[in-house]
Amino acid sequence: MKEEGKKRVWADYQKEIADDHFFYVRSCIRQSFFPGSEQFFLHFMRIVLGKDVFENPSHTSCTGIGYHGDIVPLRTIMAVVARHFALMKESGYKNIAISCVTSFGIYTEILETWKHFPEELVQTKEDLFKATGREFDVPENVAHTSDIIFKFRNEVAGKAKFPLINKDTGEPLNGVEHIGCHYAKMFPKHGVGGAEFPRVLSGMIETWGGKVVDYPERRHCCGFGFRQYLVQANRGYSLSNTAKKFESMKPFKPDFVLTNCPGCNMFMDKWQYTIKEMNGTIYGENGESIPVLTYEELAGLVMGYNPWDLGLQFHMVQPEPLLRKLGIEFNPDDKFRTKDGRQMPVPKNLINA
Amino acid sequence: MAGRCLFPKTLSTHDMEGKVVIIGGGAAGMEAAGQLARAGCNVTLLEKQSLTGGHVRNWYHLFPDKRDSMEVIEYLEKHIAHKNISVLTGTSVEDIRRKHGSIVVKASDGREFDADAVVLSTGFDLFKSERKEEYGYGIYDNVITSADLELMFRKGEIKRHDGAVPQKIGIVHCVGSRDEKAGNLYCSKLCCVAAVKQAMEIKGYIESARVFCFYMDMRMGGAHYEELYRESQEKFGINYIRGKVSEVSENINSKLVVKVEDTLAGRPLKMELDMLVLMAGMEMSEGGRIIAENADLKTGENRFFAPADHHFGSNKGNMKGVFYAGTCTAPMNITETISHARAAVADVIYYLKEGKS
Structure with a gap:
């Protein structure tokens, strides 16, 4: 495999990512499933880098899951997104930082729709004004938060306490990067590195010392696929797609999976548990499943933050195998203990624990 | 004068x-x-x-x-x-x-x-096959173009990057031709017959090889082209699969994994290959x-x-x-x-x- 070939592709998909003054829009599900991720992003941006990142509490769901589930019509979701842009305008910001890949896909799809069908933009302006009395501007810069961490990946590397190196062997850890379909498959130009060989996560892994695994089903959907999962009768299909990915990556012995999409992270994490329960298949080595991390969690680990402050204990696949390889010390008893020492309920059936 | x-x-x-x-x-x-x-x-x-x-x-x-x-x-x-x-x-x-x-x-x-x-x-210039990013030309070692294959013919040996003789070879038609995404709506006209010729020539070098041509239509509109196409099937056993290759990747054994829709069988197909040849089209x-x-x-x-x-x-x-x-x-x-x-x-x-x- 020729790395220079990938670099040539990446050169074709260079994306302008704002440097500062972000209007931050959260994901619906990330705060539940990976509660440390968005928290770390804000901490890293505001405290570590000293950037201005603003949140408006009136921001809502983008309704993307409803849109892709055929519940929310296009005209409605365009008005919802327009309202977010109105909140951004009212707050005095022009650069939007989007935490969720589904939302990022929704925003880019709507912005492209308005560009190619200006009458839709006129209609949306009317709809929003009639409904709320608000007005909006389209953002000057649209970035997914993985784009932003990619932009500042060297700053993370500069503060690295645990680079992605196996402390016992001295070899780089094998990282699988999984990009959410809605990040760049619809509009490759909006993704760092395009859609076929995205750079956004592989750039982080390599900069932080790891090695990226390119396996046959790298481009395949995580299995969520909205209707694959949302329609209960299709869930076997969702599961089989996830299994296909893990079967494909298994021979490469990945030490971790890195994702930039809430749905992907959730499904690649939780379906490993389900597959193990169904037929006993485990995809990692030594009888351990493969930890699935968000880019904020991985950045935090590399920088030496406490894994439980990063929320890694809230994954179904627990991170211990990865922590041991990195040489990170941890106390498993602290996993579900509050900062003031109270014991929280401990979830059952966590794997790798 | x-x-x-x-x-x-x-x-x-x-x-x-x-x-x-x-x-x-x-x-x-x-x-x-x-x-x-x-x-x-x-x-x-x-x-x-x-x-x-x-x-x-x-x-x-x-x-x-x-x-x-x-x-x-x-x-x-x-x-x-x-x-x-x-x-x-x-x-x-x-x-x-x-x-x-x-x-x-x-x-x-x-x-x-x-x-x-x-x-x-x-x-003309040959279509730069790197532009069809999904085929991985310039990235995966054993994805080559029709022009690269001609150089191998000239050298008298067809070998994979690791020096092994390929036994299972795919040929992708219409690379950069009849392709809206590549900005070329026209047919490059020669690739079909060139693919047939190259498939037969591969068999001349490697008798045991299995060759698969992935095509949209077989456009055999020249003198003796149709006869050549027939000969390739009857005498050389070339397999023709009607469908576009959607993506190429590489597995742990450095074999290429090709996904294609077999539109005649009406189902997706995934195949391991030793080598993939891209029939690069013609551009101004x-x-x-x-x-x-x-x-x-x-x-x-x-x-x-x-x-x-x-x-x-x-x-x-x-x-x-x-x-x-x-x-x-x-x-x-x-x-x-x-x-x-x-x-x-x-x-x-x-x-x-x-x-x-």
Whole structure:
């Protein structure tokens, strides 16, 4: 495999990512499933880098899951997104930082729709004004938060306490990067590195010392696929797609999976548990499943933050195998203990624990 | 004496200068140069590469009769070995201008050439297969192009990057042709038959190989093409799968994993291959594009030079005294290219003889 070939592709998909003054829009599900991720992003941006990142509490769901589930019509979701842009305008910001890949896909799809069908933009302006009395501007810069961490990946590397190196062997850890379909498959130009060989996560892994695994089903959907999962009768299909990915990556012995999409992270994490329960298949080595991390969690680990402050204990696949390889010390008893020492309920059936 | 065309008596006989500059020293340019020189014109043949011969030089055996391409090169080289022809290799042209009744050809190095007529035979460029990112050319070691395979034929060995002899080989048709995403709606016309020829030739080198052609349609619209296609199936056992390859990747054993939709069977197909050959299509050459842009020469939707008339003026463009020969106007095979060049010569002679009207 020729790395220079990938670099040539990446050169074709260079994306302008704002440097500062972000209007931050959260994901619906990330705060539940990976509660440390968005928290770390804000901490890293505001405290570590000293950037201005603003949140408006009136921001809502983008309704993307409803849109892709055929519940929310296009005209409605365009008005919802327009309202977010109105909140951004009212707050005095022009650069939007989007935490969720589904939302990022929704925003880019709507912005492209308005560009190619200006009458839709006129209609949306009317709809929003009639409904709320608000007005909006389209953002000057649209970035997914993985784009932003990619932009500042060297700053993370500069503060690295645990680079992605196996402390016992001295070899780089094998990282699988999984990009959410809605990040760049619809509009490759909006993704760092395009859609076929995205750079956004592989750039982080390599900069932080790891090695990226390119396996046959790298481009395949995580299995969520909205209707694959949302329609209960299709869930076997969702599961089989996830299994296909893990079967494909298994021979490469990945030490971790890195994702930039809430749905992907959730499904690649939780379906490993389900597959193990169904037929006993485990995809990692030594009888351990493969930890699935968000880019904020991985950045935090590399920088030496406490894994439980990063929320890694809230994954179904627990991170211990990865922590041991990195040489990170941890106390498993602290996993579900509050900062003031109270014991929280401990979830059952966590794997790798 | 160079510089004066000797025309058939049926054409008018008033005096004229016969200085013709030909831009592009591939098959079309060489054929036109030879014909014009024999008609008495003073020909300057400009070629940007260090050798004349163009793409033919990079091919091994030609369809449909498996002729060695070097025979064509030898014929063309003999053709231009004429006292009326000056061949200037390593000369790129960037502009053409009409000036006081003649035409000035401007080279990139600042030289200028005066001409009474100009023949553009700037040919084509092979589609850069890297642009079809999903096929991984330039990334996966065993994804090669049809041109790369011809070089292997010439060397006399077909080998994978690791030196092993491939046993399972795929050939992807229409790479960069009939492809809206690549910006090329047209058919490159030659790739189907070239794929058939290459598939059979692979079997000639590796008898045990299994060869799979992934095609949209088999466009066998040339003399003996259909017979070749039939022979490839009956005698060589080439497998033809109607469907487009959607993506290529590499597994832990460095085998290529190809996903394709088999539209006849109506189901997706995933296949492990040792090697994948991309049938790169034809595009307007970069050199032709630069000249077209600078000289305001019209191009078609396919970005090749637009002929003045598809039926009666396929060698003429929108600038008086400038003529087109060969694949700078559309994809053509070598036979058609040579015929088209000869037709351009007839137009040039008529133009010069009729007082450049």
